[in-house]
Amino acid sequence: MPRYALKIEYHGGGFAGWQRQKDHPSVQASVEEALRRLERDAPGIAAAGRTDAGVHALGQVAHCDLARDWEPFRLSEALNFHLKPARVAVIAAARVGEDFHARFSAVERRYLYRVVCRRAPLTHARGLAWKVPGPLDAGAMRTAARHLVGRHDFTTFRAAGCQANSPVKTVDALEIEEAGAEIAIHVRARSFLHNQVRSFVGTLERVGAGTWPPARMAEALAARDRAACGPVAPPDGLYLAGVDYPEDPFAG
Numbered sequence: 001m002p003r004y005a006l007k008i009e010y011h012g013g014g015f016a017g018w019q020r021q022k023d024h025p026s027v028q029a030s031v032e033e034a035l036r037r038l039e040r041d042a043p044g045i046a047a048a049g050r051t052d053a054g055v056h057a058l059g060q061v062a063h064c065d066l067a068r069d070w071e072p073f074r075l076s077e078a079l080n081f082h083l084k085p086a087r088v089a090v091i092a093a094a095r096v097g098e099d100f101h102a103r104f105s106a107v108e109r110r111y112l113y114r115v116v117c118r119r120a121p122l123t124h125a126r127g128l129a130w131k132v133p134g135p136l137d138a139g140a141m142r143t144a145a146r147h148l149v150g151r152h153d154f155t156t157f158r159a160a161g162c163q164a165n166s167p168v169k170t171v172d173a174l175e176i177e178e179a180g181a182e183i184a185i186h187v188r189a190r191s192f193l194h195n196q197v198r199s200f201v202g203t204l205e206r207v208g209a210g211t212w213p214p215a216r217m218a219e220a221l222a223a224r225d226r227a228a229c230g231p232v233a234p235p236d237g238l239y240l241a242g243v244d245y246p247e248d249p250f251a252g
Contacts, residue, residue, distance in 0.1 A: 001065040004075060005096045005249040006031070006045075008060040011087035012235065013127045018051045018060070020044075027051075027088055031062065034082035038075075039067055048102045048243040049109055049192075054235030056128065058112070059091075059242035061249075063102040094249045108172065108244040109192065113185040113201045114237040129182070130201075130237035136208030138178045144207040144217035145174045148200060155224040157203070159195035159232075167224075169193060174200070183208075186241070195232055203230030 008031065016024035020032070028045065035042040047062040066075075072093040079090045099105075114129035115136065116122060122131050148157075151170040158167050172188040185204065187197050203220065206212040212230065220228040 001067055002069050003063055003065050003096050003098050003100060004070065004072065005094045005100060005102065006062045006064065006076070006079070006090050007092040007250055008047075008057060008062060009089045009091050010057050010060065011127075012051060012054045012056045014087070015053065017053045017055070018047055018049070018057075027057075027060075028062075030083060030086045030088050031079070031090075034079045035064060035066070037082040038078055042066055046102050048106050049240055051238075051240055052195075052235055054127075055238045055240070057240040059110075060240050061102045061106070061243045063096065063100060092250045096249050100245075100249065102243075105245055106190070106243050107246060108188055108190055110241040110244070111187045111192070111197045112239040112241040113187075113197060113233065114239070115183040115185070115201070115205065115233075117181050117183065127236050130234050132205060132209070134209060136183055136205065137210065138176050138183055138208065140210075140214050141183075141204045141208045142176050144204055144212070144214040145176060145200075147214075147218040147221055148174050152221060153224050154193055154196060154221070156220050156226060156228045157196050157199035158193040158226065159199075160226060162194035164191075164193050167193060169196070176204075198233045198235065198238060199229050201233035201237070205233065206230040 010027050015027050018027045020026050020028040045062045045064040076090040076093040116129045116131050117135050119133050149171050153167050154169055155167040175186045177184045
């Protein structure tokens with residue numbers, strides 16, 4: 001069966017997350033239902049990451065096996081037709097080898113977290129960013145973030161129910177950008193623990209607000225204790241921004 005990679009964008013509001021669930025809407029189920037409108041017996045799909053309820057994606061990657069030999073552009077167009085009106089879109093499709101796996105072939109995942117610093121309610125960015133009422137010191141947040149880059153035991157920043165075999169991960173980069181009232185936090189790693197990015201952001205917000213000194217981030221990391229973590233940021237501002245592979249399946 002020909003295998004295809006799909007680059008998928010979605011608004012996480014209204015979904016219980018990426019993963020298919022029996023009694024709740026999911027992004028995975030929406031894409032699989034669209035595929036089965038094209039091929040009734042199309043099997044399930046696998047994705048690079050399982051985003052939680054309310055988390056968005058700019059570049060989730062999934063793969064599927066189909067009976068027909070589809071031209072990739074026509075496949076994406078057909079899927080988008082059947083995905084309506086769900087807030088999910090296939091922004092690219094590509095034919096890949098049978099050894100390609102959206103999850104296991106990935107070498108890096110990139111996440112974006114958006115924070116908007118203002119007292120007024122969000123209108124255009126409602127559900128798409130975390131609104132905090134006061135200004136944040138991005139410089140202090142950058143100082144604190146340096147402690148999180150590299151290979152560490154991230155037990156402090158791991159959800160209690162995380163099913164990863166080990167809390168040890170390598171964070172390749174954690175960058176913080178300021179643009180007016182918005183702060184964008186970019187994190188790159190091969191893989192992440194459950195709630196790791198949101199735990200980072202919630203703790204960095206405490207530093208930016210002046211509640212924590214930057215050095216406390218190192219203390220929290222060294223504690224290897226979930227109780228040492230700051231509050232977990234809400235899902236609204238989190239995006240799976242992209243997934244990288246040894247060779248970009250969508251290039252060209």
